[in-house]
Structure formats: structure tokens, C-alpha cells
Amino acid sequence: MTLRLRSGQAAGSAGRHTTSNVRVRYQETDQMGVVYHSNYLVWFEIGRTDWLRDTGVTYREMEADGIRLPVIEAHCEYRLGAQYDDDVEIRTGAKRLSPVRVQFDYQAIRRADGAQLATGYTVHATVDREGRPVRMPDRVKELFA
Amino acid sequence: MTLRLRSGQAAGSAGRHTTSNVRVRYQETDQMGVVYHSNYLVWFEIGRTDWLRDTGVTYREMEADGIRLPVIEAHCEYRLGAQYDDDVEIRTGAKRLSPVRVQFDYQAIRRADGAQLATGYTVHATVDREGRPVRMPDRVKELFA
């Protein structure tokens, strides 16, 4: 399997953002009646999966090609609690920090009223199957601002 | 790595049960104020992990030896809801259904008053790394009633 760019896709446009949709699962709530905080990291994962997919390179393909992006740092600030059955939009951007580091930035927005629920970021190493740092192929590198 | 029996351990004694302890995590509750139902399957996994460990063969070792026990059927009946910070005891038994099938049975008990919260069972195939059915080695087979 080879990393592919979708035809007609302008790779690496600075500031490119994607949006993903999440509907809050009952399982994601806790007894405070709002979404348990660690679930935002799972939603962020959906955001970066879609960001990558939108470039024409799915993370699934990257893994099959032997490149992995383990999380080495995660951060989240919480403003308002999402509730069961809320529609939440995840807005995701990305940038390259170094030849072997990338960062994704996220906002979680409640669709009903546009309220910002949380913001956060994750930093990822680019490693091979054995966990050794590797430079991303040029094609993938270009996708990040 | 070889499958080992702990010395002095009577393997395969019929009706052997083990007990595991779980303290309810806030993350496991939902907005009804009790543990979300799918978490009992996770607790049952802890139960069978400890049942295997108690025989002297950890599941980790079995996997390293190329034997896997994927769940092919799971069942749970719920009586009372566990609450945040409750101490819950998982009682686990096991039996062999066929040369390539085993079943674990579970009870979830609230320690404070001995109330039965849930009962259930899981059925597992014994497969190799490629997912093909394999007979368990005699040593492991003997561990099941």
C-alpha cells in the first residue's frame, strides 16, 4: 500500500482545518450528568483521523506503510460540559513542530448554539514499527502547515 | 516462554473459583448515577485474567505462546446498579465446552452487603495467531472443569 494524495487535493495548505461530528453517547456521560473528561481525547483522535483522511492519506494506510503517530503529549481545557445526545463538532488543525514531531489542535463546539466546550492539542512523534523516530515521507510532511 | 503450573497448584479442580476486586471508577458511571452496563464485561475480563493467573498460566503468557481466547459470546444479567467508589467482587469459574471452546461464569457482588449486582458468562474460542481454531495444550486444558 502506498501513501496517496487524492487527485485535485491541494496538500499542506497552511491553516487547513477539518470538522468532524460526534453525537454524545450515553456511555460517555458520568454521574455528574456531563461527558467524562477523558472522552474529549477520544474525540480529538476522531478529529485527527478525519484531518488525515481529508488529505487523502488515511491513518490506517500510514500504519500499513509502517509509520505511526503515537501521542507524546496531550492537553485539554474544559469550559462547558457536553451532555447526552448533544451534537458536537470537532475542528482540527495541524502543524509540523520538527522533522519528527507534529501537533494537532482541536476545538469542541456544541452545534446547537456554537458554544465552545473545550480546546486542546496533542503532540505526536513520527515513528516506525519498532518505535524509532523516522522522518515522514515528503508527501505526508507537506500536509502539515 | 513456556506455560507453567505453579508448584503445589492443583490444576483443573472442578468448580474452582477465583475472586477479583474492582473499585468503581468515576469514569465507569453514567448519568443515571450507576455503572454503565458494558463495563461489567470489562470487569469479567479482569475475573478471567485472574482465574488464569491463579492457575499459574497468565493470559499474557498464553498470548506470547500463540494461543488466544477471543470472546465469541457474552451474556450479562443486571440486578442492582454498582455506584461510584463501591468495592465489587468478581467471582469467576470456568469450564471446557469442547476441545476448542471454553466458558467462564461470573458473579459481581457488592462487598458492603454481599448483594448480587450482576451475573454473566462469556464463551471463548481457542485460536492461534492467525485466528484458526486450535486445541489447547494439555496443561491448559486440565485447568478447566
Add this chain to the structure above:
Amino acid sequence: MTLRLRSGQAAGSAGRHTTSNVRVRYQETDQMGVVYHSNYLVWFEIGRTDWLRDTGVTYREMEADGIRLPVIEAHCEYRLGAQYDDDVEIRTGAKRLSPVRVQFDYQAIRRADGAQLATGYTVHATVDREGRPVRMPDRVKELFA
């Protein structure tokens, strides 16, 4: 808030089914490389949430009206493992077992090839805020086959 039927919605048509879409999250996989089995119960919850929504009565509204549907029994049989980023369709049906019991039935289908991944059901009590069994209002009752 009142339980409402969507205008033009034929309530309680026997055999009514709804379909829901799930894309497998990385978080839902385990080290066997497939979706951890308890997640199917979470997907089933998405199925019955959509089944209810499709009737014009969301579960969120039912809860606000003081009616809850705690799971009292859950069952799942697993055939094929879903993998990261797979698109999975959940097909959900429902029937009334008694004035205070309902059952939902589920199939999980891999969209790429229509393969059946798992089937299952959940049984629910209809209770009020204090957990006492209550008959469902006629409007809701009619929605079940």
C-alpha cells in the same frame, strides 16, 4: 416536555428497523487488532437511541419525562472482528415483552462487504426516576412491535 410523535409517523409498525452508522475509533481496538468486545454494547446503545429518535421520541426526552430504560439483560454473539476505521452499520429492531419490559435486537454489519460482525439483544425495564417499574405511556408503548 411531552412525548411527541412526528407527524406522518406510523407508530409501532411491526418489524420496523432503523440503521445507525459507526466508524471504528482507534480507542475501541485492543492489542488483538480488532474492536474490544464490550464496545458492541455501546454501539447497540447508539442503535436503540436512533430507533427511539426515529419514532419521534428521543430517549433524552423520555428521561426528562421521568421514564428510564435501564438494561437488565445484554447478549452478544461475535463472528468477525471489526477493525480500526471500518464503517459499521447497526440495524436495530424492538418489541414489547410485557407492560414493563422491552427488547431491542441488533445486527452489526461491516459496510465494505456486508459481512455480519455480531448480533445481540438487550432487555430493558421501564422504570421511573426512583427505579420503580412503570408502564410506558400508550404513545410510547405503540412504538414497539
Add this chain to the structure above:
Amino acid sequence: MTLRLRSGQAAGSAGRHTTSNVRVRYQETDQMGVVYHSNYLVWFEIGRTDWLRDTGVTYREMEADGIRLPVIEAHCEYRLGAQYDDDVEIRTGAKRLSPVRVQFDYQAIRRADGAQLATGYTVHATVDREGRPVRMPDRVKELFA
């Protein structure tokens, strides 16, 4: 229910740390073969629950008394991946940031060799049942450095 200090317990000793034990659940692993990163936030919750319990005031009691500590910020840095069945120690400390803010600090240590797996912190508001900021009672306040 009243907030209580365990007799003989020196409250609020600066730099007080507690340790909690977690054994990695199969459900917590992902297809990379290590613990999925959001689970560390769940383990941190276990750490602060035990930190509070150790002071003689359980979080369950605080909630019953109408005081909540929602997470308003969470941060984690990952060094080594925990694996299935690993014994992990969570070391937890805490300090007061303001009359209505507290911070918990965490380390996740692999017991087998003392390797540091991750470090992190969470910041919490002290709020009442309606989510309004409240000062903690003196007794609880004293427990933080």
C-alpha cells in the same frame, strides 16, 4: 454526612503523596499493543480519589456534601507505553492554586522496573451542585499544600 478527618491524620502536610495501583486491563490496550493514551486520565482520577480518601475525606462524601471538583484542565506527557497486565503505580500530589482552584500532579510508574511511563496534572474548580464556584470548607482546604 459530614466531612471527617481520620483520627491521627495530619491534614494538609505539604508535599504529601499517595500511591495507587492499577493493573492494565486488556480493554485499555489498543492495536499498537500499548495502553490507549486517554486511559491515563482515568488512572489519574483513581490517583486523586485515593489522595482524597487518604485524607479521610472521600470524594464520594464531598459530592454528597454538595462539593464537586470538575476537571477544567488536563495535561499528560507520555514516555513509555504501558502494556497489558503491567502493574502500574500512580503517585499523586496536590496543591491549592486559589480559593476555588486545586491542582493534582501525577506520575505513572511501571512497577517491574520503576520506569516512568507518564506524568501529568489536572486542574479542578471547586463548585456546588449548581456548578457555581464555592470555597472549600476549611477542613478540606487544609488538606492541600
